[in-house]
Amino acid sequence: METAMRLGKRSQLAAAFGLLALTSLAVRPAMAEERAKDLFGAMKLPAATAPQSFGFYSKGCFAGGVAIPMDGPTWQVMRPSRNRRWGHPAMIALVEKLSRDAVADGWPGLLIGDIAQPRGGPMLTGHASHQIGLDADIWLTPMPGRPLSMARRETMSATLMVDEKTHLVKDARWTSAHTRLLKRAASYPEVERILVNPGIKKKLCDTVRGDRSWLRKIRPFWGHDYHFHMRIGCQPGSPNCKAQEATPADDGCGKPLAWWFTQEPWRPNKNPDAPKARDLMTMANLPRECRAVLDAPGPASVEAATYHGGAPVAVAAPEPEAPSLPATAASGTAGLPGMVNAFTATPEIGVPVPRPRPGN
Numbered sequence: 001m002e003t004a005m006r007l008g009k010r011s012q013l014a015a016a017f018g019l020l021a022l023t024s025l026a027v028r029p030a031m032a033e034e035r036a037k038d039l040f041g042a043m044k045l046p047a048a049t050a051p052q053s054f055g056f057y058s059k060g061c062f063a064g065g066v067a068i069p070m071d072g073p074t075w076q077v078m079r080p081s082r083n084r085r086w087g088h089p090a091m092i093a094l095v096e097k098l099s100r101d102a103v104a105d106g107w108p109g110l111l112i113g114d115i116a117q118p119r120g121g122p123m124l125t126g127h128a129s130h131q132i133g134l135d136a137d138i139w140l141t142p143m144p145g146r147p148l149s150m151a152r153r154e155t156m157s158a159t160l161m162v163d164e165k166t167h168l169v170k171d172a173r174w175t176s177a178h179t180r181l182l183k184r185a186a187s188y189p190e191v192e193r194i195l196v197n198p199g200i201k202k203k204l205c206d207t208v209r210g211d212r213s214w215l216r217k218i219r220p221f222w223g224h225d226y227h228f229h230m231r232i233g234c235q236p237g238s239p240n241c242k243a244q245e246a247t248p249a250d251d252g253c254g255k256p257l258a259w260w261f262t263q264e265p266w267r268p269n270k271n272p273d274a275p276k277a278r279d280l281m282t283m284a285n286l287p288r289e290c291r292a293v294l295d296a297p298g299p300a301s302v303e304a305a306t307y308h309g310g311a312p313v314a315v316a317a318p319e320p321e322a323p324s325l326p327a328t329a330a331s332g333t334a335g336l337p338g339m340v341n342a343f344t345a346t347p348e349i350g351v352p353v354p355r356p357r358p359g360n
Contacts, residue, residue, distance in 0.1 A: 040121025045298035088133035109143030198260035205253035
């Protein structure tokens, strides 16, 4: 009798372990799902389809991207190893136009930072946005009068324009040419927002005379003390691009800006080790079109997808059997930690402070 009971218990235990093993196999694929940033970060070339942005600036992707040439008469691309000189053709065309107009205004030429990965999506490091090909970072350091070597572009430091203790612009480094550059960038109808350090916004508020209407596009945010972030709106042909909120109608130089010069924005993050959204995103969190963007064929080479002006799309056409991108889709809604939207209105004093916070 005792022996039979022992055998029965062993059978139950074996069955329990078997069930646990089956459960583990069922759960493992979901747990092992690759992060979206790894998939998009591995893409070296764009999706060779018509240009289209999917989702929001901080949760999406894009197809039909083109690269800005590494060098132009009025620009040079920095940090080339990152392979982030890609964007929607409208974005690339506007960056080139800004470079020409800025030179006419007295700026020596643009040093171009990150735009987007070839197919967008969350980046391996850095930005929360820059995912749908409609964002570009421009250094506040003037372009040198000679071409920089590739090694120099990887290691050269940008000029920090703001004092980290006072959060005010270093007057010895700020020139009227910086103001003209930002005004020119804000003058384009396509540009909806330009992110700068709060100290730079304050400098503009304190010094700009005459027409101040363009200041409403200049929005303060953490960082952005050596570059500005230029964003354009959703483009025609992208029905599934999610637009951002409109900027307030005033110049943004009042109480919202004053908030940045209190202690509140600069207190250390209470949870600095919390994972960033890009580290948690899987394909389920992105619009479903982004899977087709990943699977779409690429052009023959980088040169075939490099924008040289004139043509609206510079990528090679896909082969007939290439999968087509869906015409309509709904964005993924899987749960993610709350993400700060850097492009909404500055919070009023007393409102919970968005992330990211500066480190200790």
